[in-house]
Amino acid sequence: MTTKLVITAALKAELPIDWLHSHDIPVLSYNKWANKAPNVLQEEIGDAGIVVVITGVGPTLSQACAHWIKTLFPAVLYVVNIGTAGGLDKGFLGQWVTPNAVASENGTKLQIDVRLPFAWPVHLKRHIGGKLLTVAQPVFGALPEDWKHYQFVDMEAAAQADVFQALGIAFHLVKYITDDSSQTAKQQFKTALKTVRSELHQIFNTGLLLTEPSVIQPEKKTVPITVVIPVYNRAHCIGACLQSVLNQTQAPQEIIVVDDASEDHLESALKPFRERITFIKNELNQGVSYSRNLGIQQAKSPWLAFLDSDDLWQPEKLANQWAFHHRYPFYQISQNGEMWIRNGIRVNPKHYHTKPEGWIWSLSLQRCLISPSAVMIKKTLFAQMGLFDERLRACEDYDLWLRITREYVVGLVNDLSVVKQGGHDDQLSMRYSAMDRFRVQALLKALEKEENSEFRTELIAMIRKKATILLNGYRKRQNQKEIEKYERLLE
Structure with a gap:
């Protein structure tokens, strides 16, 4: 199967199902499809480049579903877990968030790539940062002491991240904070679902469509x-x-x-x-x-x-x-x-x-x-x-x-x-000779603007590598002006 993007959600109620069906994006429920024969699944999915999978609730089920996804979609490059989460900080209620780290109750901690493989609507705010805890059972009201180190809580993200990152598949995460984990959290969650579906409709319209089918048809010359x-x-x-x-x-x-x-x-x-x-x-x-x-x-x-x-x-x-x-x-x-x-x-x-x-x-x-x-x-x-x-x-x-x-x-x-x-x-x-000198210029430009420490580390390493090669070449040619330039750069 040629699917490259899989979107996971825990519950069908979180998704704009009618929109997905109207745009021919298959929606598979793990509970329903996990034991189906490959030819039956192939008939359902066809040549879809994007598939949505409903994993079910809880880390155990979510982890099993993640392994099934990899088996079913060997060409998958990106998985985006999108849906709902509880807030452990009231400041994020009613917002979309992408945590930069997730953790499970057994102590596993993973960094999350906060970028997304599709475009995000410019009018929708998405908070980037914070830590999310994945738990087996929700708690409402008085929270466990160790939960206070986190800003968000859900029941699937860390379990999926653990599987997909180990397989080298890009894992991404977007959550709508439906509740504040208080005694009224269940009612807050139910009330927020309509907003979640409506805004996912907008998100999918922006990120998952080439253009409206009525405007451009692929069969046109x-x-x-x-x-x-x-x-x-x-x-x-x-x-x-x-x-x-x-x-x-x-x-x-x-x-x-x-x-x-x-x-x-x-x-x-x-x-x-x-x-x-x-x-x-x-x-x-x-x-x-x-x-x-x-x-x-x-x-x-x-x-x-x-x-x-x-x-x-x-x-x-x-x-x-x-x-x-x-x-x-x-x-x-x-x-x-x-x-x-x-x-x-x-x-x-x-x-x-x-x-x-x-x-x-x-x-x-x-x-x-x-x-x-x-x-x-x-x-x-x-x-x-x-x-x-x-x-x-x-x-x-x-x-x-x-x-x-x-x-x-x-x-x-x-x-x-x-x-x-x-x-x-x-x-x-x-x-032009020594083309790497122009690449070094580009790398220095990128370094000047880069704020992420991991990306900066990669940029610095490549600048040093290319500058060292250039310096050795200029030394052989006894080009003193360039020797001094790259010696200063490498200091």
Whole structure:
């Protein structure tokens, strides 16, 4: 089964069941489905990218359900336990919270990644922080002394976190605080359920839908994507590049070509395509980041795809990616697989170039693992995370992907629909030596803004690693200016 996101809740009463059914998101009750044959389950789930599982109440049942989820969904990457919890601090009553730590009554304590794999409604407040205790039996009124170290209490989160984190599956947590654990907690809980369902409706509308089905149908030949192609002195290959876009089985709504003040016969090469593209010409050569940013700002579609002028797309590229986002609509950025051509010969990428999926920030520190020509990205992400940094002469994509992957999961379409053509002299990687110096700049930028101690530790380690390699290289070349620069950085 190809399900990548599983949402768990303890009770059916917590969920907007009608909304889930109307959007074809399967809802499985562990008690009902645990002993069903695999073929029966497959028929119920189909090819759903998202599934909701009702675990039942209590840590024992919840832990058993977690093991069942992993067996049933071998491709699952993210589990989000979403539902209700009691408050041990009245200040959080009626709020959504994501604790940064959970604990069980047996003393097990686990840190929680407070990010979410889907978008959260901007108008809904979500408190981040605090500790949650998972218990086997609720207590109302006078609370046990050891509960006073926690802000929240539930009956499933720590049990699930223990299973999924041990399996390497990203576990996330969002709880609505329905009650204050007082003698009236049961009535508070019942009263709050209507609000929980209503707000989950809003949360799911924001995070689990690509768009309203009445607006965009997946079978249409045109998809709501603007393709941005920056180009400089590539008259010899821009025709093949553009033709590969025009050959798409699902065509983009818009194609923007940004000419970065080319000095060759680019405009002549573009003449056969002028009626089918939006053409923008920079008066001065500004660099690829400026050109991409200009295309982003001019784009009319809600989604963007980039294509470098020396690369090509296979005809199914956009169709495959759009179908992927319909199956996994929580992704706001994805990329396709690539075929590499060097000097006209197909080559196999090294193992360390393998494209990952999910929370890939840590993996992306070493090297750029997202290719601009393979990306499809929601335009609103640029408003949140910023544009390409025009101050960087190279590795501008590495810098942007670090910012985005810090906060968002990245999807991967398992095809080879992007043809990367390399080995020619005008590539940035051929123009600049010691490319890691630009990556160090990007890492230092990230470190300056990073507040999380664990992420800071990773950034510092990678900066030191790359700076040490650069320093050794400059020492061999006796480049005193750069030697002094990196010695100061490593002090």
